[in-house]
Amino acid sequence: xxDNIRGNPFAGLFSTxxxxxxxxxxxxxxxDGADDASCAERRSSGASKDEPGIPVENxxxxxxxxxxxxxxxxxxxxxxxxxxxxSLVFVDADSIEHAVFERLMLPDPKPKARDVDxxxxxxxxxxxxxxxxxxxxxxxxxxxxxxxxxxCQIVLRNANTxxxxxxxxxxxxxxxxxxxxFMNDVTSESELSSFVSGIVEELIAVNRESDVEDVxxxxxxxxxxxxxxxxxQSNLFTFCKQWFALLNTFSTIDPLAKLIIRHxxxxxxxxxxxxxxxxxxxxxxxxxxxxxKDPYDLFDKPLxxxxxxxxxxxPVAMGSLSEALHKVFHSLLKCSTELRHLTLQWLGNCLHAxxxxxxxxxxxxxxxxxxxLCVSDGFMLNIGNVLLxxxxxxxxxxxxxxxPKIDPTYCSAEAKDEAESLQRGIHMKGLSxxxxxxxxxxxxxxxxADSFGFITECFFLTHRALDLGYRVIxxxxxxxxxxxARIQRAYNDARTGGSSEVLELITQRMETEMTKYLTLKASxxxxxxxxxxxxxxxxxxxxxxxxxLHIVTEEDKQNFAPKEYTPVTFPLSETVPITLRCIPxxxxxxxxxxxxxxxxxxxxxxxxxxxxxxxxxxxxxxVLMESQHRLYNPHLRAxxxxxxxxxxxxxxxxxxxxxPNLGTFHREQLFLTHPYRQQIIVNLLYVFxxxxxxxxxxxxxxxFNYRRPMYIVMxxxxxxxxxxxxxxxxxxxxxxxxxxxxxxxxxxxxxxxxNDAVFLLDEALSNMAQLRQxxxxxxxxxxxxxxxxxxxxxx
Numbered sequence: 001x002x003d004n005i006r007g008n009p010f011a012g013l014f015s016t017x018x019x020x021x022x023x024x025x026x027x028x029x030x031x032d033g034a035d036d037a038s039c040a041e042r043r044s045s046g047a048s049k050d051e052p053g054i055p056v057e058n059x060x061x062x063x064x065x066x067x068x069x070x071x072x073x074x075x076x077x078x079x080x081x082x083x084x085x086x087s088l089v090f091v092d093a094d095s096i097e098h099a100v101f102e103r104l105m106l107p108d109p110k111p112k113a114r115d116v117d118x119x120x121x122x123x124x125x126x127x128x129x130x131x132x133x134x135x136x137x138x139x140x141x142x143x144x145x146x147x148x149x150x151x152c153q154i155v156l157r158n159a160n161t162x163x164x165x166x167x168x169x170x171x172x173x174x175x176x177x178x179x180x181x182f183m184n185d186v187t188s189e190s191e192l193s194s195f196v197s198g199i200v201e202e203l204i205a206v207n208r209e210s211d212v213e214d215v216x217x218x219x220x221x222x223x224x225x226x227x228x229x230x231x232x233q234s235n236l237f238t239f240c241k242q243w244f245a246l247l248n249t250f251s252t253i254d255p256l257a258k259l260i261i262r263h264x265x266x267x268x269x270x271x272x273x274x275x276x277x278x279x280x281x282x283x284x285x286x287x288x289x290x291x292x293k294d295p296y297d298l299f300d301k302p303l304x305x306x307x308x309x310x311x312x313x314x315p316v317a318m319g320s321l322s323e324a325l326h327k328v329f330h331s332l333l334k335c336s337t338e339l340r341h342l343t344l345q346w347l348g349n350c351l352h353a354x355x356x357x358x359x360x361x362x363x364x365x366x367x368x369x370x371x372x373l374c375v376s377d378g379f380m381l382n383i384g385n386v387l388l389x390x391x392x393x394x395x396x397x398x399x400x401x402x403x404p405k406i407d408p409t410y411c412s413a414e415a416k417d418e419a420e421s422l423q424r425g426i427h428m429k430g431l432s433x434x435x436x437x438x439x440x441x442x443x444x445x446x447x448x449a450d451s452f453g454f455i456t457e458c459f460f461l462t463h464r465a466l467d468l469g470y471r472v473i474x475x476x477x478x479x480x481x482x483x484x485a486r487i488q489r490a491y492n493d494a495r496t497g498g499s500s501e502v503l504e505l506i507t508q509r510m511e512t513e514m515t516k517y518l519t520l521k522a523s524x525x526x527x528x529x530x531x532x533x534x535x536x537x538x539x540x541x542x543x544x545x546x547x548x549l550h551i552v553t554e555e556d557k558q559n560f561a562p563k564e565y566t567p568v569t570f571p572l573s574e575t576v577p578i579t580l581r582c583i584p585x586x587x588x589x590x591x592x593x594x595x596x597x598x599x600x601x602x603x604x605x606x607x608x609x610x611x612x613x614x615x616x617x618x619x620x621x622x623v624l625m626e627s628q629h630r631l632y633n634p635h636l637r638a639x640x641x642x643x644x645x646x647x648x649x650x651x652x653x654x655x656x657x658x659x660p661n662l663g664t665f666h667r668e669q670l671f672l673t674h675p676y677r678q679q680i681i682v683n684l685l686y687v688f689x690x691x692x693x694x695x696x697x698x699x700x701x702x703x704f705n706y707r708r709p710m711y712i713v714m715x716x717x718x719x720x721x722x723x724x725x726x727x728x729x730x731x732x733x734x735x736x737x738x739x740x741x742x743x744x745x746x747x748x749x750x751x752x753x754x755n756d757a758v759f760l761l762d763e764a765l766s767n768m769a770q771l772r773q774x775x776x777x778x779x780x781x782x783x784x785x786x787x788x789x790x791x792x793x794x795x
Contacts, residue, residue: 031314059434069146074137076151078111078120079103086093089120095145099152104158104169106127125169126177129159133195152704156202163199175222182246195248200253216255217262224250224263236298240286244324251331254339256762260343262334269355271374279346285321286378287314287523288473298522300512303507314522322385322529327607329386333454340454341422347383347461348427352381355430357468358586377476380469381523387462388532394455395535403537407456407561409548412446412582425452428461434584438576438632446581450558461535466713467586470524470533471593477520484513521601530602534609537591541620544587548623548630548765551575568619570679576629585636588624591617592636592643599646606647614670618647622676625683629689637687638706644684645709648716671720681717681726686711689748705754 056290066434073079078101080088089098089109102123103109111120120133122128136148166174183190200216207215227243234240264280266273274280274289284290287298298314299307332343354374394404411431415421440446488509494503543562550562551573555558560579595617598605606614621640624631631637649664649671671677691703717723736742745753 024675038664064690069147071150072139072141072144072147075101075203076119076132076139077103077589078109078122083737090114095114096151096580097157100132100154100158104162107171113122123170124171124177125162126159126174126181129155129162130181130192130195133159133198133499134191137191137194150200153202157206158365159195159199160203160206160219164215164221165452167663175226178223178225179246179554183240184243189245189249191216193252194250194782196256197253199661200255204255204366212255213258216259220256224259228263228278228281229457231278231285233558234285236285236287236314236321239282239322241324243282244328247328248331250329252335254336257332257335257339258342261339261346265346269353271350271356273731274350274353275375275379275726280375280379282325283379283382284376286376287519288376288378288380288381290378292376296512296516296519299515299518301511302518303511307518311518311522313466313527315526318385318523318526319528322382322389325384326389330390333390341427342453343455344419344427344461345418347387348429350383351468352429353465354468357395357472371694377469377473378523380465381473384469385526385529385532386460387458387465388529388536390458391462391536391539392532395539403546403562403565404459404543405453405455406543407446407449407452407559409449409560409582410452410456410460413448413452415514425454425457427457428464428498431460431464431584434586435633437580437583437585437588438629440581447552447557447560447561447578448582456561459540463540463584463587466533471586471590473520473524474593474597477517477524480513480517480520484517487513492670512600524597525602529743530598530605531609534605535596536615537594538613538616540587541590541616544618545616547577547583547621548572549578550577550579552577552579568623568676569675570626572626572630576627579632585633588631588636589639590641595643595646603664604662607664607666610666611670612769614647614666618644618670618680619676620675622679622683625687626679627686634691635702635706638691638703641706641713642709644680645712648713650712671717672725678720679724681714681723681730683715685730685749689745689752692752696772703759704756 034547041248070080071095073081074088077096077100078089080090081092081099083194089100089103089106089111108123109121119128119131122131136155139148162169162174162179166172173696181195199219202214203215203219227246229238230244247260250260260278261762264277266277268279275284289296297309329343334338357374357380410426410428411434413424413426414429414432415424415426421427433752487506491503491506491510494506546566549566549568550570552560620643625637625640628634628637631640635638647667647670649667672678688707691706730744730746734746734750737744739746
């Protein structure tokens with residue numbers, strides 16, 4: 001002590017050293033007491049300003065709580081309210097809420113220290129609030145649970161304020177920051193979903209019910225605008241998968257899911273209007289052109305270099321896009337009953353608005369008028385893919401114990417208004433005017449169930465989407481293939497005797513057509529889509545066979561779906577179910593087109609799917625072939641023979657074999673082991689003969705196109721002993737009943753076969769005479785005198 005006194009310059013003011021030591025000791029005691037009192041007072045006042053006289057124990061607990069809150073503020077918000085710390089941002093505020101708001105308003109929050117947590121100096125409002133929210137959710141300290149909950153609410157309130165009033169925060173793109181949260185792969189989906197859900201719950205809590213929709217639109221519509229704008233500018237290889245993470249989150253929260261549907265509903269009723277919406281922009285992403293003005297440009301110089309990499313890349317990207325879109329729609333349908341109604345209504349209205357895509361006059365058009373009035377091929381193909389994926393749960397396992405609960409009368413029903421649409425489950429429009437499997441006799445009506453389930457709606461929506469999408473693209477592909485073959489012939493002619501300029505023009509045209517051909521082919525050969533299509537068409541065949549066997553009774557007035565499995569027995573009952581009056585022809589046409597496509601370009605699919613696909617398909621063909629009373633349209637019944645040809649285990653000579661080739665084992669076994677194989681010959685001959693029958697006749701030239709595949713099928717079956725015996729049996733029956741009033745089936749077949757042979761022989765002789773005249777004209781020089789267009793016609 002004495003040493004301290006001697007070193008103190010003020011000690012000289014005292015007469016002796018003892019006086020200085022005595023003064024120092026007295027004042028130190030007073031200061032220590034004052035400091036202790038001041039500290040106790042601060043702790044007491046910090047604990048509760050309204051409750052003086054709190055015991056010392058409570059004051060200690062309060063001080064401990066204050067320390068915990070200080071640590072929470074520092075860790076979660078990077079703030080300090082009581083004293084400046086070099087690593088934190090000091091804010092002069094009397095509460096956490098005011099402190100957080102003040103922190104958000106700081107243009108450049110910087111603590112004194114340089115090396116600090118990046119969260120402390122984060123300037124982006126939404127990014128900062130989300131990180132605060134995540135830290136609060138993970139914060140583990142006893143005694144501050146209420147504080148953490150209150151802090152979470154404060155964060156959500158501020159996030160709400162930022163989204164509703166982004167202008168409060170100058171030089172910040174609030175909604176872009178919100179979108180950016182979903183762009184980070186490290187972000188936890190559960191925490192992000194909880195954050196968004198909390199924002200919406202807070203929004204609902206502080207607004208009147210009547211205002212919620214407007215506030216949600218104001219807060220989150222700009223977010224969807226950003227996704228929409230980016231989607232419009234993207235293609236199959238540049239689209240961002242994280243968009244779908246955001247949409248998946250939105251589609252699980254009722255108000256935001258409704259916003260997605262509202263945001264994607266076009267203002268006009270034209271079909272092309274759907275492509276200008278958010279969901280429409282996502283559906284339009286494809287390897288196919290988005291609009292009629294866009295070129296087919298994915299395959300560069302297809303005649304000069306191999307395109308294997310692009311052909312392998314496109315299916316992968318298409319599959320990834322379809323899966324992402326399916327998840328969004330699956331979430332929308334599961335969100336709530338009202339959202340399921342709104343989603344199905346959107347799909348139904350979209351398909352109805354684009355019904356012109358399925359018109360016959362559009363099959364022979366390029367994207368001219370069709371591209372102006374309707375959505376693109378890629379759009380409709382993607383919708384079909386999404387619906388196919390939604391159908392897979394009731395397509396996966398087909399067995400005799402359970403028939404899909406699909407009501408065949410759905411297409412005969414029309415909802416008068418939205419209330420009836422919701423109540424009865426009718427969201428597809430315009431199907432009641434479609435041509436059905438059998439006509440409705442004059443004076444009679446079609447049956448209609450009281451209501452329809454989701455499976456029924458999903459089934460018919462999918463078939464409609466395939467009719468407007470997959471079938472149209474398939475027709476374009478076949479037409480392009482024909483054009484390419486014609487250009488190839490012109491190219492070969494130009495190489496032998498044409499000018500170099502003409503050859504160059506034809507080469508450019510051939511490259512353009514080849515690019516289109518390869519693009520269409522790639523869009524149709526997505527492996528996952530082929531798998532889903534095969535299962536869907538197998539389920540359709542199984543269900544349609546059961547509908548043919550299900551006789552409607554008085555108990556079926558509310559629901560006409562087959563309730564239990566009925567085994568097939570031939571001959572079928574003469575009583576034809578009236579429900580066939582309600583099933584559109586495109587249900588059968590879709591299956592026929594798919595089978596013919598597989599034979600040409602993907603025969604391996606037959607072997608990959610095996611009996612689970614082939615058996616129900618062949619059963620359907622046999623059942624529909626049996627009588628015109630089950631399928632009235634003679635053209636469609638004749639096309640069944642074409643689909644039967646597609647099932648043959650023979651390769652198409654015009655198509656190169658697949659690599660690798662899986663062989664033909666399952667297709668060979670199909671005609672040897674199918675339970676109803678004995679009916680193939682009889683029903684095939686009946687279709688052959690019925691083409692000429694009264695009321696079932698077709699144009700003279702058409703019947704040869706229809707009978708060509710029948711000849712091929714007969715030629716193959718004749719080589720199999722069991723089927724050859726069926727031919728012989730029919731011939732013997734015909735021989736025994738030659739004089740019958742109703743000529744036997746085989747006798748009529750032989751008669752028509754001879755007529756066709758005579759006609760074709762006459763045509764061949766006539767053509768040979770014309771060829772001789774043309775050869776003579778060339779030899780005499782008269783050929784060169786003809787105008788070029790006449791020479792081209794006669795060539």
